[in-house]
Amino acid sequence: MNGEWTPNDSASRGPLLLLLAFGILWLVVSAGLGIIASFQLHEPEFLSEYAILTYGRVSALCETAFVYGWLANAGLALALWVLGRLSGEPLRAQNWAVAGTLLWNASVAAALVGVASGDATGFEFLGLPSYVQLVMFFSYGAIAVAGLLAWSGRIRRVSFASHWYAVAALFVFPWILSVVHVMLFAAPARGVLQAIVAGWFARSAWALWLAPLSLCAAYYVVPKATGRVLPAYGYAAPGFWCLILVGGLAGGRHLVGGPVPAWIPSVAAVSCVLLLFNAFVVALNLRCAFSSKAVELRFISVGIGAYVLSAVADSLTTFRAVAERTQFTHADEAQGQVALYGAASMILFGGIYHALPLITGKAWYSARLVVAHLVLAVSGIILLVGSLCLSAFVQSRGLLDPHVQFSEIFQHARPWLLMATLARAVLLLGSTVFLANFVLTACGISEAYRPASLGPPSTLEAPGP
Amino acid sequence: MKSDLGFFLGLFAALGVSYAGIVLASNAQLGSLAPFYDDNNDSTYPKMSLGVSVRGQLVYRDLGCAACHTQQVRRPSFGSDQARGWGDRQSVARDYIYQPYPQLGLHRIGPDLTNVGDRKPNALDADAFYRLLYAGSWGMPSYRFLFKARRIGLEAQPSDDALNLTGALEPEAGWEVVPTQRARDLVGYLVNLRTTYDYPEAFPVTAAKPEGAAPGAPAPKKVHRPAPPGAGGPAAADASGPMPAGAGAPTPAPTGAGGAR
Numbered sequence: 001m002n003g004e005w006t007p008n009d010s011a012s013r014g015p016l017l018l019l020l021a022f023g024i025l026w027l028v029v030s031a032g033l034g035i036i037a038s039f040q041l042h043e044p045e046f047l048s049e050y051a052i053l054t055y056g057r058v059s060a061l062c063e064t065a066f067v068y069g070w071l072a073n074a075g076l077a078l079a080l081w082v083l084g085r086l087s088g089e090p091l092r093a094q095n096w097a098v099a100g101t102l103l104w105n106a107s108v109a110a111a112l113v114g115v116a117s118g119d120a121t122g123f124e125f126l127g128l129p130s131y132v133q134l135v136m137f138f139s140y141g142a143i144a145v146a147g148l149l150a151w152s153g154r155i156r157r158v159s160f161a162s163h164w165y166a167v168a169a170l171f172v173f174p175w176i177l178s179v180v181h182v183m184l185f186a187a188p189a190r191g192v193l194q195a196i197v198a199g200w201f202a203r204s205a206w207a208l209w210l211a212p213l214s215l216c217a218a219y220y221v222v223p224k225a226t227g228r229v230l231p232a233y234g235y236a237a238p239g240f241w242c243l244i245l246v247g248g249l250a251g252g253r254h255l256v257g258g259p260v261p262a263w264i265p266s267v268a269a270v271s272c273v274l275l276l277f278n279a280f281v282v283a284l285n286l287r288c289a290f291s292s293k294a295v296e297l298r299f300i301s302v303g304i305g306a307y308v309l310s311a312v313a314d315s316l317t318t319f320r321a322v323a324e325r326t327q328f329t330h331a332d333e334a335q336g337q338v339a340l341y342g343a344a345s346m347i348l349f350g351g352i353y354h355a356l357p358l359i360t361g362k363a364w365y366s367a368r369l370v371v372a373h374l375v376l377a378v379s380g381i382i383l384l385v386g387s388l389c390l391s392a393f394v395q396s397r398g399l400l401d402p403h404v405q406f407s408e409i410f411q412h413a414r415p416w417l418l419m420a421t422l423a424r425a426v427l428l429l430g431s432t433v434f435l436a437n438f439v440l441t442a443c444g445i446s447e448a449y450r451p452a453s454l455g456p457p458s459t460l461e462a463p464g465p
Numbered sequence: 466m467k468s469d470l471g472f473f474l475g476l477f478a479a480l481g482v483s484y485a486g487i488v489l490a491s492n493a494q495l496g497s498l499a500p501f502y503d504d505n506n507d508s509t510y511p512k513m514s515l516g517v518s519v520r521g522q523l524v525y526r527d528l529g530c531a532a533c534h535t536q537q538v539r540r541p542s543f544g545s546d547q548a549r550g551w552g553d554r555q556s557v558a559r560d561y562i563y564q565p566y567p568q569l570g571l572h573r574i575g576p577d578l579t580n581v582g583d584r585k586p587n588a589l590d591a592d593a594f595y596r597l598l599y600a601g602s603w604g605m606p607s608y609r610f611l612f613k614a615r616r617i618g619l620e621a622q623p624s625d626d627a628l629n630l631t632g633a634l635e636p637e638a639g640w641e642v643v644p645t646q647r648a649r650d651l652v653g654y655l656v657n658l659r660t661t662y663d664y665p666e667a668f669p670v671t672a673a674k675p676e677g678a679a680p681g682a683p684a685p686k687k688v689h690r691p692a693p694p695g696a697g698g699p700a701a702a703d704a705s706g707p708m709p710a711g712a713g714a715p716t717p718a719p720t721g722a723g724g725a726r
Contacts (some may be wrong), residue, residue: 040606044605044606054608119527120527124571164472172476188565189496192567196487199487241479248486249486249487252487254571257543258539259561260495261491261494264487328535329572329573330572332571333572406603409604
């Protein structure tokens with residue numbers, strides 16, 4: 001069980017390939033929607049005659065497709081794969097996983113149709129109309145059953161960091177979704193409490209669901225692919241509990257100076273600083289990824305770097321002096337892209353590049369396309385975050401000066417927003433390359449490529465000591 | 466992580482911390498926030514939302530207006546909100562208690578809309594909103610799908626609500642542009658966005674000037690401004706005139722929230 005293919009991998013091929021296929025498809029859809037939304041920022045009249053494509057709706061569609069389409073499907077696929085491998089047995093309850101996957105993706109599609117046709121909720125990270133939330137709750141539960149059975153039925157009773165992150169992610173999402181469904185839709189909270197609850201959900205969805213999903217893959221793939229024991233592994237458990245304990249407390253970080261009690265953004269600031277410990281531990285544990293030449297570890301090392309960067313940026317921007325400049329600007333969008341694309345997606349890309357040859361029993365169709373995807377994704381995300389930061393800088397200067405009109409801010413930020421659209425186009429190209437390579441591999445046409453990590457078998461039994 | 470049960474319980478407890486810390490604690494503090502009762506004019510604030518405001522807020526929400534516009538004014542020392550004339554005071558939680566879907570917003574690609582129906586001296590009226598929505602402006606798209614073109618002639622009288630369009634936007638002879646019901650709701654909501662009443666908590670303790678202040682005359686710690694007499698109704702608010710500056714004599718206006726209970 002060291003990087004080599006095992007019979008258990010092909011036994012769970014069906015549900016995993018289904019999850020991955022939906023995930024990558026949604027990635028391309030969301031990249032396309034992202035270009036429309038980005039284009040509308042510098043050409044406001046673009047597609048303005050269509051009610052279904054207002055900027056507010058398209059940006060919600062893009063986010064929903066990305067978070068609930070791409071990140072959720074791909075993260076769940078890798079989590080199930082990791083849990084299945086660590087259990088030492090074929091994945092159980094595969095029918096549940098398949099049924100859950102079909103239902104989940106049907107509800108993502110229904111959510112997109114709902115938002116476009118006027119059921120948008122207006123909450124960040126929660127563009128799901130209330131009627132799909134129950135379906136998503138149950139379909140996520142059905143997928144999670146397979147993972148939880150693999151966890152509870154594992155042959156060896158020890159557990160590893162990948163276990164903790166995967167199981168936490170499986171439990172957390174239904175829990176926070178049900179809370180937010182009750183408090184925002186079934187029995188809506190009063191006034192600004194809605195903003196506080198929505199902020200708590202958005203933060204928890206990142207820190208307790210999406211980040212653990214990708215860290216579970218990173219903690220499994222890095223030791224497998226490098227063949228080395230994780231350094232300073234003893235800190236992994238405190239790092240994990242730090243994330244779970246204080247991750248959701250940063251829910252009020254957008255509300256600095258807002259009409260809420262001042263302790264809410266203050267708690268967020270403290271929690272974001274405490275989370276630096278988790279980012280530090282992750283970087284410490286997985287640092288051997290940086291020195292490796294394997295292509296999947298290139299993706300993962302970029303992801304780990306972005307994860308640390310996003311933790312630093314989060315803690316800086318919750319301080320009032322910084323928030324005064326960055327609040328309400330594109331800096332928030334830039335931070336979101338660092339976390340969701342730079343950290344989570346890059347780690348998931350690396351995980352998929354490592355896992356798919358084992359799941360299918362075939363090497364990737366084209367090694368060149370893998371490298372092309374790496375170059376496009378890394379350059380795209382750097383360009384996107386860079387241009388958003390520059391436009392945020394222009395915006396921030398304009399917003400702070402009461403004599404500067406919004407039309408002036410718009411004109412000054414426009415060149416940078418144009419660059420952001422270019423970056424989105426690069427990312428769309430990268431995603432399309434990824435989709436093409438995935439489809440060709442899944443159809444099994446070529447044996448041309450074999451990840452470097454599949455080369456020398458190592459003696460490592462499992463991640464960690 | 467010796468036992469699975471221990472791990473699960475730990476996970477649940479850790480999640481409970483953030484849930485109790487953020488969601489339950491803020492609910493306990495704000496969940497039963499009452500309207501403010503003002504003895505001076507025997508009325509409570511904020512006023513209940515009008516029907517058109519509630520419908521318009523749904524339009525505002527489903528079009529995603531909050532992707533570009535916030536509805537929260539921060540305090541004077543924080544950003545340029547008040548210097549831009551967006552409001553005379555910071556927004557407080559009590560402003561939102563009657564709004565079914567408060568739209569605080571996260572981005573300011575366009576201006577804040579907190580008090581957009583009552584800004585002095587240049588508050589927009591309904592006609593200006595219709596024109597803005599129909600024509601768009603720098604950085605803001607037009608929303609033509611909220612309007613429809615109508616033929617006028619012998620069969621159809623010209624509508625009172627027809628947009629007064631000039632220049633390139635002027636419709637052909639025999640045609641006029643009228644707002645749909647959704648546009649009426651949205652504009653009805655926008656012109657009624659007013660935070661005219663000054664709650665005591667909207668003027669938090671201001672720090673005394675460290676130097677230059679005369680020793681015998683300490684700076685007032687809490688500044689209450691007298692509420693405009695008819696701040697509630699839309700028609701009355703327009704007539705209330707400019708408010709006195711914040712440094713005016715502290716009046717024995719509302720003290721504490723006791724009167725609200």
